[in-house]
Amino acid sequence: MASSDILSIGQSALSAAQAGISTTGHNIANASTAGYSRQIVVQTSAGGINYGYGFVGQGTQVASVQRVYNNLLATQVNAAQSSSSQINSYSALMTQIDNMIGTSSSGVSTSLQSFFTSIQGLTTNPNNAATRQAMLSSAQSLANSFQNTSSTLSGLNNSVNSQISSTVTEINSYASQIAKLNQAITVAQSASGQPANDLLDQRDQLVATLSKDVQVSVVSQDGSYNVTIGNGQALVVGNTSYNLSAVNSASNPTQLDIAIQTGGSTTNTLNSQTLTGGTLGGLLQFRNQSLGPTQNTFGQMALVVAQAFNNQQAQGLDLNGNQGTALFSVPTPTVFANTDNTGTQGIAATVSNADAVTTSDYTLKYDGTNYTLTRQSDGTTSTYSSLPQTVDGLSISLSGSGTMMAGDSFLIQPTVNAAAGLSVALTDINKIAAGGSVVTSTAASSNTGTATSSTPTVSSTYSSNPLTTATAFTLTYNQASNQLSGFPSGGPQTYVSGSTITVGNVSFTLSGTPANGDQFTIAQNTSNATGSNTNALALAALQTSKLVSGTTTLSDTYAQLVSTVGNQMNQLNITGAAETATLTQLTNTQQSNSGVNMDEEAANLIRYQQAYQAAGRVMQVATQLFTTLLGISG
Amino acid sequence: MRISTNMVYQSGINQINDLTSEQNKLQLQIGSMKKILTPSDDPVAAASAVQVEQAQSLNTQYTSNRSTVNSQLTNVSSTLSSVSNLIVSIQSTIVTAGNGSYSNSDRATLATTINNQLAQMLGYANTADASGNYIFAGNQNTTAPYQQTSTGATYSGDSGQNTVQVATQRYMQVNYTGSQVFSANGNDVFTTLTNLAKLLNTPVTDQASQTALTNGIAAANASMSSALNNVSSIQASVGANLNEIATLNTNGTSTSTQNAATLSGLQDLDYAQAVSDLSKNTTILNAAMKSYTTVTSLSLFDILKG
Numbered sequence: 001m002a003s004s005d006i007l008s009i010g011q012s013a014l015s016a017a018q019a020g021i022s023t024t025g026h027n028i029a030n031a032s033t034a035g036y037s038r039q040i041v042v043q044t045s046a047g048g049i050n051y052g053y054g055f056v057g058q059g060t061q062v063a064s065v066q067r068v069y070n071n072l073l074a075t076q077v078n079a080a081q082s083s084s085s086q087i088n089s090y091s092a093l094m095t096q097i098d099n100m101i102g103t104s105s106s107g108v109s110t111s112l113q114s115f116f117t118s119i120q121g122l123t124t125n126p127n128n129a130a131t132r133q134a135m136l137s138s139a140q141s142l143a144n145s146f147q148n149t150s151s152t153l154s155g156l157n158n159s160v161n162s163q164i165s166s167t168v169t170e171i172n173s174y175a176s177q178i179a180k181l182n183q184a185i186t187v188a189q190s191a192s193g194q195p196a197n198d199l200l201d202q203r204d205q206l207v208a209t210l211s212k213d214v215q216v217s218v219v220s221q222d223g224s225y226n227v228t229i230g231n232g233q234a235l236v237v238g239n240t241s242y243n244l245s246a247v248n249s250a251s252n253p254t255q256l257d258i259a260i261q262t263g264g265s266t267t268n269t270l271n272s273q274t275l276t277g278g279t280l281g282g283l284l285q286f287r288n289q290s291l292g293p294t295q296n297t298f299g300q301m302a303l304v305v306a307q308a309f310n311n312q313q314a315q316g317l318d319l320n321g322n323q324g325t326a327l328f329s330v331p332t333p334t335v336f337a338n339t340d341n342t343g344t345q346g347i348a349a350t351v352s353n354a355d356a357v358t359t360s361d362y363t364l365k366y367d368g369t370n371y372t373l374t375r376q377s378d379g380t381t382s383t384y385s386s387l388p389q390t391v392d393g394l395s396i397s398l399s400g401s402g403t404m405m406a407g408d409s410f411l412i413q414p415t416v417n418a419a420a421g422l423s424v425a426l427t428d429i430n431k432i433a434a435g436g437s438v439v440t441s442t443a444a445s446s447n448t449g450t451a452t453s454s455t456p457t458v459s460s461t462y463s464s465n466p467l468t469t470a471t472a473f474t475l476t477y478n479q480a481s482n483q484l485s486g487f488p489s490g491g492p493q494t495y496v497s498g499s500t501i502t503v504g505n506v507s508f509t510l511s512g513t514p515a516n517g518d519q520f521t522i523a524q525n526t527s528n529a530t531g532s533n534t535n536a537l538a539l540a541a542l543q544t545s546k547l548v549s550g551t552t553t554l555s556d557t558y559a560q561l562v563s564t565v566g567n568q569m570n571q572l573n574i575t576g577a578a579e580t581a582t583l584t585q586l587t588n589t590q591q592s593n594s595g596v597n598m599d600e601e602a603a604n605l606i607r608y609q610q611a612y613q614a615a616g617r618v619m620q621v622a623t624q625l626f627t628t629l630l631g632i633s634g
Numbered sequence: 635m636r637i638s639t640n641m642v643y644q645s646g647i648n649q650i651n652d653l654t655s656e657q658n659k660l661q662l663q664i665g666s667m668k669k670i671l672t673p674s675d676d677p678v679a680a681a682s683a684v685q686v687e688q689a690q691s692l693n694t695q696y697t698s699n700r701s702t703v704n705s706q707l708t709n710v711s712s713t714l715s716s717v718s719n720l721i722v723s724i725q726s727t728i729v730t731a732g733n734g735s736y737s738n739s740d741r742a743t744l745a746t747t748i749n750n751q752l753a754q755m756l757g758y759a760n761t762a763d764a765s766g767n768y769i770f771a772g773n774q775n776t777t778a779p780y781q782q783t784s785t786g787a788t789y790s791g792d793s794g795q796n797t798v799q800v801a802t803q804r805y806m807q808v809n810y811t812g813s814q815v816f817s818a819n820g821n822d823v824f825t826t827l828t829n830l831a832k833l834l835n836t837p838v839t840d841q842a843s844q845t846a847l848t849n850g851i852a853a854a855n856a857s858m859s860s861a862l863n864n865v866s867s868i869q870a871s872v873g874a875n876l877n878e879i880a881t882l883n884t885n886g887t888s889t890s891t892q893n894a895a896t897l898s899g900l901q902d903l904d905y906a907q908a909v910s911d912l913s914k915n916t917t918i919l920n921a922a923m924k925s926y927t928t929v930t931s932l933s934l935f936d937i938l939k940g
Contacts, residue, residue, distance in 0.1 A: 095672075109684060121698075123796075566681070569674030594638075596640070606938070
C-alpha cells in the first residue's frame with residue numbers, strides 16, 4: 001500500500017464532496033424553478049483491496065446524480081390539474097352569464113315588467129297618444145334587451161372560439177417541445193447511461209402545463225413519452241408530434257371543432273364529447289351545457305313574446321278601426337346544411353306555433369329514403385318519408401330545388417338566434433290594437449233564453465278573408481231539434497253548450513240554455529270605438545298567462561333560468577373549491593417529495609464543505625507521509 | 635413531513651389570496667347591501683326573488699291603475715251629483731209650473747228656465763275629462779255624444795263600457811254610457827225637458843189645453859223623479875266602487891309591504907353579521923400576513939452567516 005493510494009482516496013473524497021457541493025448549489029439555484037425536482041448525489045464506496053490482512057478501502061465514487069421524482073404522484077397531480085383547469089375555464093365564462101342575469105336592475109326581466117306596466121297604462125287610457133307611445137317605446141326596449149342579451153351570449157360564443165384557437169396553438173407548441181425533448185433525452189441518456197435529470201424535469205413540466213390545457217395520458221416507452229388525448233388520439237409519439245387545429249364545425253359553422261393531424265396533411269375531427277379536462281374541456285363543456293341552453297331559453301322567450309302579442313293584436317281593432325297587425329316580427333329558426341353534404345337540397349324551418357317550440361336543437365338526416373329528425377336535448381327521433389312536417393311547433397320543409405343525397409344532414413336551431421331576431425314591427429302608435437274584438441257575436445234583443453256567446457276569436461288567416469256585410473251570418477236556435485241553423489255553408493248543427501263553434505276563420509262558444517228562436521249574429525266589428533280597451537286588457541293579461549309550452553308564464557321561465565344558471569355556477573364554485581383543494585394537497589405531496597428545502601440544502605452545504613475539508617486533510621496527510629518516506633531514503 | 639421552501643411560500647400566498655377574495659366579496663355585499671350578488675350565491679332565493687319582483691310590479695301596476703280609475707270615477711261621481719242637483723231644481727221648476735195662479739206669460743218665463751236647464755243638462759251629458767275624452771260617450775269618446783234637436787237630443791255614443799284591472803281578480807267598470815245615465819228604461823230626460831218647454835210655451839186657452847198642461851206637468855214630474863232615481867242608483871254604485879278602491883288601496887299597501895319584506899328576506903344583507911364577518915376576516919388576514927412574514931424569514935442560512 002502506497003501513500004499515493006491514500007492520496008487517491010483523499011482525492012476521490014474531494015471529488016465526491018465537490019459533486020455534492022455542486023449539486024447542492026444547483027438545488028439552491030433552482031429552488032424556485034417550475035417543475036424542478038431536487039437532485040441528490042448517489043455515492044458508493046470504491047471497494048477495497050485485499051492485502052492479506054484484510055480489505056483496505058479505496059475511497060469513494062459518485063455512482064450517479066439522481067432527481068427525486070415520483071411518477072405516480074406526477075400523474076395524479078396532472079389529472080387534478082386537468083380537472084381544476086376545466087372548472088376554472090368553465091366558471092370564468094359562466095360567471096359572465098351569472099353576472100348578466102344577476103343584475104336585476106337591467107335586462108330582459110325588468111324590460112318585460114316595464115312593457116306590461118305600459119300596457120296596463122294603455123288599458124286605463126286607450127286612446128291617449130302618450131300611453132300608446134309609452135307602450136310602443138317599451139316594446140322597443142324589450143326587443144333591445146333581448147338583442148343585447150343575445151349579443152352578450154354570442155360574444156361568449158366568440159370568446160369560446162378564440163380561446164379554443166389559442167389553446168390549440170399552445171397545445172401544439174407543448175407537443176412539439178415534448179417531441180424534441182424525447183429526442184434530446186434519448187440521445188443524452190444513451191450516451192452517458194445516466195438520467196438526464198434537468199431534461200426530464202423540463203419534459204415533465206411540459207406535460208404538467210399541457211394538462212392545464214387538456215387532459216392527456218402519458219405512456220413511457222424506451223425513455224420517450226407517448227402522449228395521447230381524447231379517445232387515445234396520438235399527440236406525441238417519440239420524436240414526432242401531431243398538430244391539432246381549430247376548424248369550423250361541419251354541422252354548425254358558428255362553432256369551432258378540434259381536428260387532429262393523422263399523418264401528412266390528413267386531419268380527423270375529434271368528437272368534442274371525448275375531449276375532457278383542461279381549459280379546452282371547460283370551454284367545450286361550457287358551450288354545450290350552459291351557453292347553448294341559455295341562448296335557447298332566451299330565444300324561446302323571444303319567440304313566445306312575439307307570437308303571443310301578434311296573435312292578440314290580431315284579435316283587436318286599432319285606433320283606425322282596422323284589425324291589428326303584428327307588433328313584433330317573429331324571428332326565424334336557423335338552419336345549417338352540413339358542409340359535408342353531397343346533395344344540393346336546402347331545408348327551411350319556420351315557427352308555426354311558438355307555444356310548442358322547445359329549447360332544443362334538432363338534427364335532420366336523410367338516409368336515401370327517409371328523413372330522421374333527432375331532438376338533441378333528449379335524443380328522441382322521428383322518421384318521415386317526406387317533407388314538409390310539423391314537429392314541436394316547427395314546420396320543416398324543403399327549400400328551393402336541389403337533390404338530397406343519402407347521408408346529408410342539417411342542423412335546425414329554432415331558438416338560438418331568436419332573441420337577436422326579435423324586433424318591433426309597428427311604428428305607428430295608432431296601430432296598437434287596444435280596441436274591441438275584430439268580430440262580434442251579438443245576441444238578438446228578442447232572445448228569451450239564457451245562452452250567451454263568447455267574444456269570437458279570429459285565426460291568423462282571417463285578414464286575407466274577413467267577414468263582410470254580405471258574409472255576416474245569424475244563427476237561430478231550434479228547440480225541437482236542439483240545433484242551430486243559419487251557417488254560411490252546410491246544414492244545421494246540434495247545439496252543445498260550451499263547445500267551440502268554428503266557421504271559416506272565426507271561432508266562438510255559445511253556452512247556457514237558449515230558448516226556441518233565439519238568435520246570435522256574427523259580424524265584423526265596424527264600430528270605430530277609439531275609447532275601447534277590451535283588447536288592451538287581453539294584452540295585459542298575457543303577463544300572467546302560461547305562454548311558454550302552455551305550462552309557465554314568461555316570468556316563471558325567467559325565474560327557472562335564474563335558478564338553472566345559479567345552480568350551475570354554484571355547483572362549479574363548490575366543485576372548483578374541492579378540485580383546488582385536491583390539487584393543492586397533491587401538489588404539496590409532490591413538493592414534499594421533490595421540492596427543494598433551503599434549510600436542508602444549507603445543512604448539506606455544510607456537510608459537503610466539511611467533507612471537502614476533511615478530504616483535503618487526508619491528502620495533506622498523504623503528502624506528509626510521502627515526504628517522510630523521502631526523508632528516510634535521502 | 636418534509637416541507638419544500640416553495641410550499642412554504644405558496645401555501646402562505648394561497649391562504650392570503652383566499653382571505654382577500656372573501657374580503658372582496660364581503661365588501662361588495664356591504665356596498666350593495668345585498669347578500670345575493672349573482673344567482674349562484676343562492677339560486678333558490680334568486681329565482682324566488684324574480685317571482686316576488688313580478689308580484690310586486692303587478693301590485694304597483696294595480697295601484698297606479700286604481701289611482702287612474704279613482705280619478706275617472708270621481709269625475710263621473712261629481713258630474714252625476716251635478717246632474718242630480720239639476721234634476722232636483724228642474725223638479726222644483728215643474729212644481730212651480732203647476733201653480734194654478736200662473737198666467738201664460740209666467741209659464742213662458744218658466745219655459746225659458748226649463749230650456750236653460752236643458753242646455754245645462756246637455757252640458758253635463760257632454761262632459762269631457764282632462765284628456766278631452768267625453769265621459770258619457772261609451773267608447774266613441776272623442777266625439778260629443780249629445781246633439782240637441784227639435785225633439786230632444788240624439789246620442790252618437792255607443793254602449794261600450796271599459797273595465798280596468800284594479801286587483802289580481804278584479805276588473806272595475808270605469809265609464810257609464812249616456813244611455814245608461816240620461817235615457818234609462820226609455821225615459822229620456824232631453825225629450826222630457828224639450829216637451830215640457832214646448833208645453834209651457836203653449837198658452838192655455840180652453841179646458842183641453844188646461845188638461846194637456848196638467849197631464850204634461852204630471853208626466854214630466856214622473857219622468858224627472860224616475861231619472862233622479864236612476865242617477866242616484868248609478869251614483870251609489872260609483873260610490874261603492876270608490877269605496878272598494880279605498881279598501882283595495884289598503885290591501886295593496888299591505889301586499890306591497892309584505893312583498894318588500896319577502897324580497898328583503900331573500901336578498902338583503904344581515905348588515906351586523908356582514909360587518910362582523912368582515913372584521914373577523916380582517917383579523918385572520920392580518921394574522922396570515924404576519925405568520926407569512928415570520929415563517930418566510932426563517933432560514934438556516936441567516937444563522938450560518940458570518
